[in-house]
Amino acid sequence: MTRIALTVNGSRCEADVEPRQLLVYFLRDQLGLKGTNVGCDTTSCGACTVLVDGESVKSCTVFAVQADGCEVTTVEGLAQGDELHPVQQAFHEQHALQCGYCTPGFVMATISLLKENPNPSEVEIRDGLEGNLCRCTGYHNIVKAVQAAARAGA
Amino acid sequence: MIPAAFEYERAGSVDEAVALLGRDEDAKLLAGGHSLIPTMRLRFSRPSLLVDIGRLDDLRYVRENRDRIAIGALTRHAELIRDPMLREHCALIGEAAALIGDPQVRHRGTIGGSVAHGDPASDLGTILLTLDAELVARGPRGERTIPAAAFFSGPFENALEHQEVLTEIRVPKAAGTYLKYVRRAHDWATVGVAAARVDGRVQVGLTSMGPTPLRARSVEDALADGASPADAAAHAADDTMPPTDATASSEYRAHLAQVLVRRALERL
Numbered sequence: 001m002t003r004i005a006l007t008v009n010g011s012r013c014e015a016d017v018e019p020r021q022l023l024v025y026f027l028r029d030q031l032g033l034k035g036t037n038v039g040c041d042t043t044s045c046g047a048c049t050v051l052v053d054g055e056s057v058k059s060c061t062v063f064a065v066q067a068d069g070c071e072v073t074t075v076e077g078l079a080q081g082d083e084l085h086p087v088q089q090a091f092h093e094q095h096a097l098q099c100g101y102c103t104p105g106f107v108m109a110t111i112s113l114l115k116e117n118p119n120p121s122e123v124e125i126r127d128g129l130e131g132n133l134c135r136c137t138g139y140h141n142i143v144k145a146v147q148a149a150a151r152a153g154a
Numbered sequence: 155m156i157p158a159a160f161e162y163e164r165a166g167s168v169d170e171a172v173a174l175l176g177r178d179e180d181a182k183l184l185a186g187g188h189s190l191i192p193t194m195r196l197r198f199s200r201p202s203l204l205v206d207i208g209r210l211d212d213l214r215y216v217r218e219n220r221d222r223i224a225i226g227a228l229t230r231h232a233e234l235i236r237d238p239m240l241r242e243h244c245a246l247i248g249e250a251a252a253l254i255g256d257p258q259v260r261h262r263g264t265i266g267g268s269v270a271h272g273d274p275a276s277d278l279g280t281i282l283l284t285l286d287a288e289l290v291a292r293g294p295r296g297e298r299t300i301p302a303a304a305f306f307s308g309p310f311e312n313a314l315e316h317q318e319v320l321t322e323i324r325v326p327k328a329a330g331t332y333l334k335y336v337r338r339a340h341d342w343a344t345v346g347v348a349a350a351r352v353d354g355r356v357q358v359g360l361t362s363m364g365p366t367p368l369r370a371r372s373v374e375d376a377l378a379d380g381a382s383p384a385d386a387a388a389h390a391a392d393d394t395m396p397p398t399d400a401t402a403s404s405e406y407r408a409h410l411a412q413v414l415v416r417r418a419l420e421r422l
Binding site: 002018019020022025041042043044046049055056057058061062063065066068109112113128130131132 | 155156157158159160161162164184187188191192194195204206208232255256257258259261262339340
């Protein structure tokens with residue numbers, strides 16, 4: 001076991017982990033943060049996207065030990081009380097989801113995209129979210145939500 | 155899919171990483187992990203010790219070094235894309251890095267990790283071979299420089315010895331372009347083509363056309379003899395061994411290489 005200390009959604013936490021423990025399973029099984037989903041399990045679908053030090057990563061392809069000392073943000077860390085994060089609000093208002101399984105990953109990828117490019121064009125949004133798959137084929141409204149979030153200054 | 159169990163050590167310096175690698179003949183280096191971790195999850199790879207060099211931030215840089223650009227091995231793909239020095243002096247590196255995986259992968263994956271992993275379908279290896287880059291490695295007996303032409307020895311094989319750590323990549327200042335054909339978003343190249351003007355000579359490299367990145371020497375020679383881009387590109391598949399797989403047949407890849415080489419030469 002390896003001792004790690006990191007900040008998750010603003011709270012400091014320390015834990016003993018097996019080195020082979022993947023970040024997504026650490027978040028889900030050890031911390032109980034089940035908003036981050038496991039989709040393809042092969043670095044393709046982006047359902048497990050979280051922020052590590054502010055940048056989007058696929059948490060199925062990062063060992064928990066690699067996040068030692070880092071700041072991790074999951075979808076649970078976005079809302080302030082009852083107030084949704086502007087990107088969550090935009091996904092809600094634009095109906096950018098059907099089944100919702102991919103949504104936490106899309107929201108986290110969008111936050112990272114808008115941090116790097118606050119006013120993306122439609123093409124830049126589609127390219128910027130190429131690491132996330134929606135099998136309900138809801139991309140049209142997802143793009144609209146990202147545009148709305150950008151307008152709202154998310 | 156959970157990887158097989160392994161021991162984990164985080165190296166605080168390159169020299170410490172070299173020493174840790176010496177402890178176990180099945181040890182492997184972990185940088186961004188975006189080639190290694192997927193192969194470990196599929197259990198294609200089961201190292202008994204992972205030596206994590208991901209925190210060696212002194213290997214994350216792009217610097218001008220007289221007529222060349224030196225790139226630290228742990229520089230991430232996202233950093234290659236936005237680096238102003240590379241954009242000015244060797245733009246095809248950022249151009250190719252922008253085509254690797256997706257944003258999440260580019261936030262973690264490193265140039266050194268990609269090149270050392272040695273996937274014949276990876277883009278940056280082809281770029282380095284095309285540019286006649288030099289790769290700097292440090293091992294127990296000190297540092298050595300390996301020309302790109304001597305680096306790639308087979309699929310997932312290279313000239314690095316077990317205890318050597320790739321630390322820096324040196325490329326010439328060169329105008330160039332990289333074209334990559336994929337059939338799905340964030341896929342590996344069905345075929346990729348690099349073309350660059352190095353010291354006045356046009357050099358051309360190919361991705362996914364054999365067990366390693368390849369140079370299209372017949373194309374280069376034809377251009378040196380004054381052939382047009384279209385005539386030179388007809389030689390793109392000469393001396394290659396394009397694989398047949400689920401994405402494309404060998405014949406299709408050979409055809410694609412000719413088309414992409416012509417386009418790349420016309421853009422150059």
